[in-house]
Amino acid sequence: MARNQTLKLNDGNTIPQLGFGVWQVDADVAEDVVAKALQIGYRHIDTAKIYGNEEGVGRAIANSGIPREELFVTTKLWNEDQGYESTLEAVDKSLERLGLDYVDLYLIHWSQPEKGKYLDTWKAFQEIKASGKARSIGVSNFTEKALQDVLDTGVVPAAHQIELHPYFNQRAMREIDARHGIVTEAWSPLGQGKADLQDATVQEIARAHGATPAQVVIAWHLAIGNVVFPKSVTPERIQENWDAQDLTLSQEEVARIDALTRDDGRIGPDPADFND
Template sequence: MTNESTTIPTLELNDGRTIPQLGFGVFKVDPAETERIVTDALEAGYRHIDTAAIYGNEEGVGRALAASGIARDELFVTTKLWNDRRGAADTRAALGESLEKLGLSHVDLYLIHWPTPQTVSPVETWETLATLRDEGLTTSIGVSNFDERYLPAILETGVIPAINQIELHPQFQQRAATALAAEHAIAIEAWGPLGQGKVDYAATVIGEIAERIGASWAQVTIAWHLASGRIVFPKSNRRERMDENLAAAGVQLSAADVAAIDALDQGAAGRVASDPAEVN
């Protein structure tokens, strides 16, 4: 998969499937604009699209995919189960609704969106995802926002997620969660990979690296994620920014550059979005 001279790397997951390491996210994308924006992303060269039931824009994603003419096996589509759907029957129904909206017979990755620790245990829901995978309704399964506090309950089922999608950016690197994932060969997807506009990374060493190598601060940050072996899917409503983000796959950082960005980690103090403990 290329955008002019840029090749999008892929990673092999622990279930033997492959995933494009750089994708396109549609969090907070207006449903009325989703078809146009995803069409632009596909034309730019993205083949990995990340959506969720709660985003309310699965239908727009589906229309863009259908109109693109891109073969289904060249696409990687992720959606997520929202917090008000739990248990075998409700989980199955929710995936069916998402597939109908997306216009697909299966998704490539289905995630439990949040652990919701103050509500029902996620175990039955997780085991249902495994059944749906075995039935071919999703190719891979995983979780989202299951840090080191919540992932162990999933691991105890013996069904290991292919992916854990968590907030992760230079000042919040979730080292305990990523270490636990690594023990089980669970790939990390970084959401909010640029800090959701709440961190001035251009004023850090990232900006210095960007100036030295002739890239944008966002490209340097994306390249850092890629060099660290994570999957990342920045979003933008603007075609020129989509192109810029995609070109980050061609940005090469030195080991010293990666280490300098690693040193920006602030631990829990660096979180800019919701703590999974508080999302129920």
């Protein structure tokens, strides 16, 4: 696979398939690790208001010398900011923290179904896109019903970011996204470094390719069409994750990893119950 492969979004924009995530990266560390990722070759950075590191990401971008149009930056609206007017205010604050005039993708971080604000929020998102403050808009951690409600507005999200890793491959939601031309993005793509990377099948495939288990899992994500942004603060691992683009899995190997999914594989909150 060519490095910096892109996928086409349903609004005509493109997104680099392999990105760099900064969830759980401390604010005082984010600038350095994002700078390292950009130096290695990453051009897609995924952050969020709740991560508390938008400023550090913005400083790394500003100091990188890379033309803005060559970068793809995602941030997300946090739950407390949902609602029409508060969403319009929140995007301006995120842009200020990032030091940017626009983001390439803006996501509603959680559907929060019991609070019922996601449709008013989605209306504001459409205005944000029309204003040029976000080139593409999408959702994250949406239930099937909440996603259908958004689809019923006639404005289809460009992307849907969900927990997705070998032990929780989200086939059903990926199929729903695909039917509507929505790109699926995977958070915690390595299973937060727990059982997925220690799985005997993943380890066996890694040995066969002379690769790390993390590289195998990233290659699996790329093979099944996910956007993926592994997180690391270790320079060697940031490089290793980037090098996963050079690894091509056979169809049989992809199928073997697909088969690892479990009913109890979810690590994070269930979007149906997460209303904090």
